[in-house]
Amino acid sequence: MEIKKVGVLGAGIMGAGIAQVSVQAGYSVVLIDVVPEIANKARKTLNKAWAKALEKGKVSAENVADYNARLICGTDINEFRDVDIVIEAIVENIDFKKKVHKQLGELCKAETILATNTSALSITEIAAATNRSDKVLGMHFFNPVPVMKLVEVIPGVVTTDDTAQTVIQLAEKMGKEPVLAKESPGFIVNRILVPYMNEAANVFYEGIASAEEIDKAMKLGAGMPMGPLALADMVGIDIVLAVCEFFYKEFADSKYRPSLAFRQKVRAGHLGKKTGKGFYNYM
Numbered sequence: 001m002e003i004k005k006v007g008v009l010g011a012g013i014m015g016a017g018i019a020q021v022s023v024q025a026g027y028s029v030v031l032i033d034v035v036p037e038i039a040n041k042a043r044k045t046l047n048k049a050w051a052k053a054l055e056k057g058k059v060s061a062e063n064v065a066d067y068n069a070r071l072i073c074g075t076d077i078n079e080f081r082d083v084d085i086v087i088e089a090i091v092e093n094i095d096f097k098k099k100v101h102k103q104l105g106e107l108c109k110a111e112t113i114l115a116t117n118t119s120a121l122s123i124t125e126i127a128a129a130t131n132r133s134d135k136v137l138g139m140h141f142f143n144p145v146p147v148m149k150l151v152e153v154i155p156g157v158v159t160t161d162d163t164a165q166t167v168i169q170l171a172e173k174m175g176k177e178p179v180l181a182k183e184s185p186g187f188i189v190n191r192i193l194v195p196y197m198n199e200a201a202n203v204f205y206e207g208i209a210s211a212e213e214i215d216k217a218m219k220l221g222a223g224m225p226m227g228p229l230a231l232a233d234m235v236g237i238d239i240v241l242a243v244c245e246f247f248y249k250e251f252a253d254s255k256y257r258p259s260l261a262f263r264q265k266v267r268a269g270h271l272g273k274k275t276g277k278g279f280y281n282y283m
């Protein structure tokens with residue numbers, strides 16, 4: 001199946017980035033969020049990125065005009081009626097994801113692929129909520145989407161090879177390097193990366209070192225591009241906590257117990273960069 005038109009549901013950190021790389025790869029893109037301000041903000045963010053690229057001579061003014069002409073940003077999910085794939089990037093909550101995928105199955109064309117950008121949840125469970133479980137899979141991008149090269153492709157138990165191959169080709173056309181992973185909590189990267197951030201939060205909670213010292217130590221001592229607490233702030237502490245909670249429940253293993261530092265920050269509404277405060281202050 002050839003993908004020509006891409007739908008992206010959720011215009012937050014990830015949805016905006018996924019829409020950006022999709023437009024840049026030549027697709028017509030519909031980006032939908034329930035909150036009108038967020039949909040408008042996403043267009044502004046993309047135009048800022050393209051203005052920067054124009055300044056650097058990486059794109060022309062014609063390219064930017066063409067990108068805008070191929071991008072619809074709005075709040076009406078019915079705009080997805082004629083898309084070939086929907087990439088869902090809404091909150092990391094299984095009930096919300098099942099509900100929207102059921103709705104997407106009812107309104108999209110019979111052949112439309114439904115992909116979820118979930119960080120950890122069960123693809124099979126989301127697929128089972130739809131009328132097309134063979135065409136549902138995980139297409140997991142990394143933050144920041146325009147920079148990170150990886151896309152994990154995760155078939156559910158009944159996803160066809162055709163569906164997976166179409167999505168692998170789509171990821172390649174977006175300039176990404178796809179890897180195929182079997183369904184399992186957190187797939188490959190988050191199974192390894194999230195417990196690492198969780199342990200850094202434990203070190204912080206136990207008062208062993210400040211956030212700055214922990215991050216400096218992991219950058220200079222372990223060669224990480226950024227420290228684990230700055231990374232949790234960039235990802236969103238609500239998302240990191242949701243993934244920890246899911247691992248703890250699914251594996252029933254105390255090694256995945258979420259750090260109390262994450263719980264406290266989320267209870268305070270200090271979710272990281274997106275709320276202006278997390279382990280660091282961004283205001």
Ligand code: CAA
Pocket residue numbers: 118119120141142143144145146147148190193225226231235239
């Ligand atoms: N959005 C778009 N572009 C960005 C960006 C952002 N948020 N942050 C940086 N960039 C771009 C810059 O514009 C710059 O591009 P140019 O070369 O074209 O100018 C380039 O990236 C390098 O930026 P900087 O020199 O400012 O910064 P850096 O070299 O320190 O790199 C980084 C920044 C790419 C974020 C790097 O620190 C890094 O790789 N960090 C680790 C990121 C990571 O681990 N991501 C995965 C998170 S987990 C996840 O996503 C999965 C999940 O389900 C939770």
Ligand code: NAD
Pocket residue numbers: 009010011012013014015032033034035038088089090091092093096100117118119120140141142143234235236239274
């Ligand atoms: P976010 O909070 O920035 O954005 C989520 C957006 O979804 C919000 O704008 C919200 O208004 C919108 N939304 C919620 N319910 C909706 C609905 N029913 N219809 C349309 N829009 C709806 O979150 P994010 O960081 O972009 O994460 C989105 C998804 O991507 C999550 O599943 C997350 O686990 C995953 N993910 C996040 C990262 C990351 O680093 N933040 C990386 C990879 C994957």
